[in-house]
Amino acid sequence: xxxxxxxxxxxxxxxxxxxxxxxxxxxxxxxxxxxxxxxxxxxxxxxxxxxxxxxxxxxxxxxxxxxxxxxxxxxxxxxxxxxxxxxxxxxxxxxxxxxxxxxxxxxxxxxxxxxxxxxxxxxxxxxxxxxxxxxxxxxxxxxxxxxxxxxxxxxxxxxxxxxxxxxxxxxxxxxxxxxxxxxxxxxxxxxxxxxxxxxxxxxxxxxxxxxxxxxxxxxxxxxxxxxxxxxxxxxxxxxxxxxxxxxxxxxxxxxxxxxxxxxxxxxxxxxxxxxxxxxxxxxxxxxxxxxxxxxxxxxxxxxxxxxxxxxxxxxxxxxxxxxxxxxxxxxxxxxxxxxxxxxxxxxxxxxxxxxxxxxxxxxxxxxxxxxxxxxxxxxxxxxxxxxxxxxxxxxxxxxxxxxxxx
Numbered sequence: 001x002x003x004x005x006x007x008x009x010x011x012x013x014x015x016x017x018x019x020x021x022x023x024x025x026x027x028x029x030x031x032x033x034x035x036x037x038x039x040x041x042x043x044x045x046x047x048x049x050x051x052x053x054x055x056x057x058x059x060x061x062x063x064x065x066x067x068x069x070x071x072x073x074x075x076x077x078x079x080x081x082x083x084x085x086x087x088x089x090x091x092x093x094x095x096x097x098x099x100x101x102x103x104x105x106x107x108x109x110x111x112x113x114x115x116x117x118x119x120x121x122x123x124x125x126x127x128x129x130x131x132x133x134x135x136x137x138x139x140x141x142x143x144x145x146x147x148x149x150x151x152x153x154x155x156x157x158x159x160x161x162x163x164x165x166x167x168x169x170x171x172x173x174x175x176x177x178x179x180x181x182x183x184x185x186x187x188x189x190x191x192x193x194x195x196x197x198x199x200x201x202x203x204x205x206x207x208x209x210x211x212x213x214x215x216x217x218x219x220x221x222x223x224x225x226x227x228x229x230x231x232x233x234x235x236x237x238x239x240x241x242x243x244x245x246x247x248x249x250x251x252x253x254x255x256x257x258x259x260x261x262x263x264x265x266x267x268x269x270x271x272x273x274x275x276x277x278x279x280x281x282x283x284x285x286x287x288x289x290x291x292x293x294x295x296x297x298x299x300x301x302x303x304x305x306x307x308x309x310x311x312x313x314x315x316x317x318x319x320x321x322x323x324x325x326x327x328x329x330x331x332x333x334x335x336x337x338x339x340x341x342x343x344x345x346x347x348x349x350x351x352x353x354x355x356x357x358x359x360x361x362x363x364x365x366x367x368x369x370x371x372x373x374x375x376x377x378x379x380x381x382x383x384x385x386x387x388x389x390x391x392x393x394x395x396x397x398x399x400x401x402x403x404x405x406x
Contacts, residue, residue: 008079009263012194015078016071016256029071029256033249035062055234057084068249072224072256076214079193079259080206082226084233086240087247091189091209092118094223096126098185098205101239102154105131109154110147112168113138114161116187139168144176152180157203158187160299163315163352163374164290165190167299170306174202183232189213192343194262195309199228212343213311216258216265220251265345265379269312272385273377277314279386285325285393285400287370290315312377313342315352317368320400323353326371328392328399335380335388342376347385350374 006014018029037059039045051058057073059066065073065087073085088094099122103109111119113136123134137147139157148155155177159168170186177184185205186198192213198206208214210222227233270293277291289296292303293310303310318326330338336349352372377385 011078012075012262013260015075016073018067018071029068029253031249031253032066032068034066037061037064037066055230055237063244063246065246065252066249068252068256069247072252072259075256075259076193076208076210076224077226079262080188080226081197081199082206082228083230084227084236086225086227086236086245087252088223088225088240088245089247090221091116091207091211091223092122093245094207094209094225095119095187096122097223097236097239097243097245098207098225099127099132099154099156100243101235102183102185103127103132104153106151107153108133108135108149108151109156110134110144110152111136111156112158112161114164114166115156115158116162119156139173140166144173145180148176148180148182152182155182155184156187157184158190159196160190160292160303160313163372164368165292165297165299165313165315167292167302167306169302170198170201170203178202189343190311190313191307191309192262192266192311194266195311196307199226201306204228204232209343210255212341213262213266214259214343215251215255216261216344217254218341218344218346220254220258222247222251222255266309266311268379269377270310272379272382273310273312273314273375275382276375276377276385276389280314280316280389283393285319285396287317287319288368290317290372313374314377315372315374317372318370318396321370322400323351323371325396325399326351326353326373329396330373330392332392332395333388334391335385336375336392339376342374344376345379346376347378347380348376 018025048058048060052060077085088097111134157168160166174184183204186203188196188198188206189209189212193208206226208224210224211220227236274293277289277294280286280289291297291314292299330349330351333349336347339348340350342348
């Protein structure tokens with residue numbers, strides 16, 4: 001069946017849908033599990049190997065993925081507006097794939113200072129040992145053009161950033177990288193690929209932890225990389241094959257199923273998070289709320305220009321620099337579980353003391369004096385979540401009183 005022209009939400013619902021065979025077929029692509037691919041003849045086996053060696057997306061072994069994997073790759077490629085997608089066992093695995101595919105010994109890469117913290121562990125434990133240099137910079141405060149060297153082979157960004165949600169001027173940064181012939185990669189996990197389209201704004205690579213908003217139910221570990229060109233696809237394909245990266249067909253199916261409801265889930269996350277963020281702004285013990293959709297946020301103008309919405313992530317800083325109040329607050333929460341991830345239907349809270357902010361590179365930019373709490377605002381009734389936050393702040397206030405009394 002041939003479908004007519006359609007908008008993004010309609011395409012997302014139908015991308016990767018299996019074709020009808022003999023006049024009928026399932027709505028969802030089946031879960032195709034295998035470790036071995038069978039061939040009808042030696043010639044067929046050799047032909048598929050030749051096709052794969054030439055860069056075609058065919059499977060000669062179960063690790064390469066079959067129908068379920070292809071459907072997810074196709075759907076996310078369409079979502080991001082790219083050329084080809086690659087699946088990885090985690091978001092960090094997807095990031096590592098990009099770094100190892102594009103960087104060689106002696107190469108230099110520029111990395112946004114506030115990038116997802118585990119990138120620094122990949123750097124310290126693996127890339128430095130291979131003779132690859134990652135230089136961290138603040139895109140909002142330093143001149144990217146002046147930092148690019150003859151051996152710079154990648155610019156790696158994340159926007160908004162993981163803890164304080166700084167929004168970068170991606171089109172301007174991408175133009176500089178493009179003029180110097182340096183590919184630019186963007187971690188796009190915050191938007192789920194729905195509210196932000198880095199490839200349309202000049203990025204060459206978009207990376208997501210599909211663990212989070214794409215899968216959407218906190219039951220999948222997965223990453224995905226989407227590239228904008230055949231040349232980058234060839235480099236990623238070589239590294240992907242060499243590293244033996246693979247995900248289960250079941251996880252591919254779960255991510256594909258989550259993808260179908262991404263627009264409606266993110267719209268609800270945004271409504272709830274905006275309500276919570278506005279409430280937090282009114283609290284006397286809160287120094288600052290970090291949420292780009294708020295007009296008062298430093299990145300609001302860029303967010304309005306380059307994004308079509310905001311996700312469920314909200315951070316706020318306490319006025320008191322002692323972290324005992326923040327600890328008491330997080331421990332007292334009942335609807336917000338303590339957890340480091342996000343993107344599922346449930347609400348989560350994570351305490352980020354000053355030393356963790358320094359680990360994320362914020363010591364070079366505009367780190368708050370007090371501890372920060374990152375909230376993932378889920379799909380629960382926002383009034384229940386606000387009531388939970390209110391009683392948590394009461395516990396925090398008592399902790400400050402106890403400190404002063406002591």
